Amino acid sequence: MLLAIDVGNTNLVFALFDGDEVKARWRIATDARRTGDEYAVWLLQLLGTVGIERSDIDQVIYGSVVPRADHNLSVLCEEYLGITPLVAGQGKASWGFEIDVEQPSSLGADRALNCIAASKLVGGDMIVVDFGTATKFEAVDFNGTYKGGIITPGINLSLDALVGKTAKLPRIAIAAPETRSVIGRNTEDQMLIGIFWGYVAMMEGLIERMRAEIGRPVKVVATGGLAVLFDEHTDIFDVVDRDLTIRGLQILADRAARKD
Structure with missing residues (x-):
């Protein structure tokens, strides 16, 4: 095993x-x-x-x-x-795909693993989104080449900053607002709307800008703890797989075993 x-x-x-x-x-x-x-x-x-x-x-x-x-x-x-x-990324478990950016060595292991797994799962031109401590957006072309991406603060990190830098705003849980109204009637609802729908709007906006820059049809693959939650409130994702990163590890381990 x-x-x-x-x-x-x-x-x-x-x-x-x-x-x-x-x-x-x-x-x-x-x-x-x-x-x-x-x-x-x-x-x-x-x-x-x-x-x-x-x-x-x-x-x-x-x-x-x-x-x-x-x-x-x-x-x-x-x-x-x-x-x-x-x-991951070293020796027999080297990445095995081209990293076409200014500093290839700066690509984080989690991002590389997501690209490897998404390429096997979906293929073609892709945008891979990982909701973690930071939210990362990766552009992978039809040859499996990593072309670059975007890093933004994760939603919990954003909430921590908002609560930590204000005197009276309360700690709230990340969840979808009960209604689709974006005009909150109390402080907690206003915060939740700002954090949740603001994050959805940011995510959708960045993906659409990436699509326009790529200029070809792309599929969007999402992973991370909050991917399932966001998937219920947007149509932007084609595939959601919470195990994408560990599947990337499994793919590398399988390749390494075949090299023995």
């Missing part, structure tokens, strides 16, 4: 693959101080809950945007699983 680990700024996602099937997934808050021993205690207990032995895992790959967490993940793999992990 393959253990794929997506190391994000907010959370780490651990996913177990049996072939192409995701057998289990778990999430833990990102903390660069967490040791390999702590990861091991947490992970081995969770494996037990689904009846999987550590010996069932024969391959590990991780993709990381938090370099300070990498060493302790390697300790987990080497000392507790007895496996040298593949690192």
